[in-house]
Amino acid sequence: xxxxxxxxxxxxxxxxxxxxxxxxxxxxxxxxxxxxxxxxxxxxxxxxxxxxxxxxxxxxxxxxxxxxxxxxxxxxxxxxxxxxxxxxxxxxxxxxxxxxxxxxxxxxxxxxxxxxxxxxxxxxxxxxxxxxxxxxxxxxxxxxxxxxxxxxxxxxxxxxxxxxxxxxxxxxxxxxxxxxxxxxxxxxxxxxxxxxxxxxxxxx
Amino acid sequence: xxxxxxxxxxxxxxxxxxxxxxxxxxxxxxxxxxxxxxxxxxxxxxxxxxxxxxxxxxxxxxxxxxxxxxxxxxxxxxxxxxxxxxxxxxxxxxxxxxxxxxxxxxxxxxxxxxxxxxxxxxx
Numbered sequence: 001x002x003x004x005x006x007x008x009x010x011x012x013x014x015x016x017x018x019x020x021x022x023x024x025x026x027x028x029x030x031x032x033x034x035x036x037x038x039x040x041x042x043x044x045x046x047x048x049x050x051x052x053x054x055x056x057x058x059x060x061x062x063x064x065x066x067x068x069x070x071x072x073x074x075x076x077x078x079x080x081x082x083x084x085x086x087x088x089x090x091x092x093x094x095x096x097x098x099x100x101x102x103x104x105x106x107x108x109x110x111x112x113x114x115x116x117x118x119x120x121x122x123x124x125x126x127x128x129x130x131x132x133x134x135x136x137x138x139x140x141x142x143x144x145x146x147x148x149x150x151x152x153x154x155x156x157x158x159x160x161x162x163x164x165x166x167x168x169x170x171x172x173x174x175x176x177x178x179x180x181x182x183x184x185x186x187x188x189x190x191x192x193x194x195x196x197x198x199x200x201x202x203x204x
Numbered sequence: 205x206x207x208x209x210x211x212x213x214x215x216x217x218x219x220x221x222x223x224x225x226x227x228x229x230x231x232x233x234x235x236x237x238x239x240x241x242x243x244x245x246x247x248x249x250x251x252x253x254x255x256x257x258x259x260x261x262x263x264x265x266x267x268x269x270x271x272x273x274x275x276x277x278x279x280x281x282x283x284x285x286x287x288x289x290x291x292x293x294x295x296x297x298x299x300x301x302x303x304x305x306x307x308x309x310x311x312x313x314x315x316x317x318x319x320x321x322x323x324x325x326x327x
Contacts (some may be wrong), residue, residue, distance in 0.1 A: 069252055091249075094246040098239065169239065176244065177244040
């Protein structure tokens with residue numbers, strides 16, 4: 001049950017702090033997101049800059065970059081995903097503990113970018129894994145990554161523990177495994193995960 | 205019972221135990237309700253670099269490696285002894301030279317034994 005916002009502010013003025021478990025949980029989750037230490041291409045340089053003193057992602061509680069997927073909450077797809085790398089990215093995403101989030105950083109990660117016509121570049125990582133926040137840019141500036149991160153925090157804040165909008169790991173019906181693509185003769189097999197990315201219909 | 209001098213200690217002990225165990229219990233309860241395990245084969249894979257692990261880590265090394273290592277070690281140590289011997293050679297007495305000769309001969313005997321046993325031939 002969502003507490004009435006005006007009532008909460010009124011009670012706060014009287015020195016009474018009211019919250020729900022859901023709010024407390026989301027506050028904890030959004031304030032200590034641990035990204036995975038995982039750089040793919042040139043965007044990774046901007047990601048590294050974001051963690052350094054000038055941009056300081058530590059202000060938002062996300063400075064602990066983990067070298068293991070088991071300890072990470074957030075995967076920042078920082079750069080071009082080649083078709084050779086895509087299975088590894090999907091496998092790492094699978095190995096992260098639920099609940100997990102993905103930021104697709106830069107034109108390449110969201111669509112293939114300048115290499116879209118290339119034979120060896122995946123045209124957007126959202127073909128295989130669900131992406132929470134997309135950031136355009138080539139590469140996006142650290143401020144853009146911070147903006148994406150704040151957007152993700154807002155998204156986590158709205159996350160529900162029960163009901164229709166609950167995350168998939170709390171829904172026993174939902175599929176938590178994302179099939180890892182394999183190298184086929186001409187392309188990755190399968191070329192996309194229909195459960196995540198419905199193939200657009202081309203009308204000529 | 206309250207008159208017992210250790211009563212307050214017992215109360216403190218129970219409180220301390222509760223202080224330690226309650227957060228663990230709450231965390232466990234939270235985990236059971238709000239983060240149920242959702243394992244699958246890919247998630248449970250051992251290797252965490254995104255690649256699939258190939259083969260078995262329980263491989264056997266050939267014992268020939270061991271023999272080579274031992275022989276290498278013997279002559280390695282011999283070199284350590286021979287170097288100061290060569291440096292101080294002009295100032296040494298007959299007894300010291302004889303002792304060194306015995307040492308080197310022992311090692312040569314070991315080499316001859318290994319040679320005769322066919323250790324030096326790589327199969």
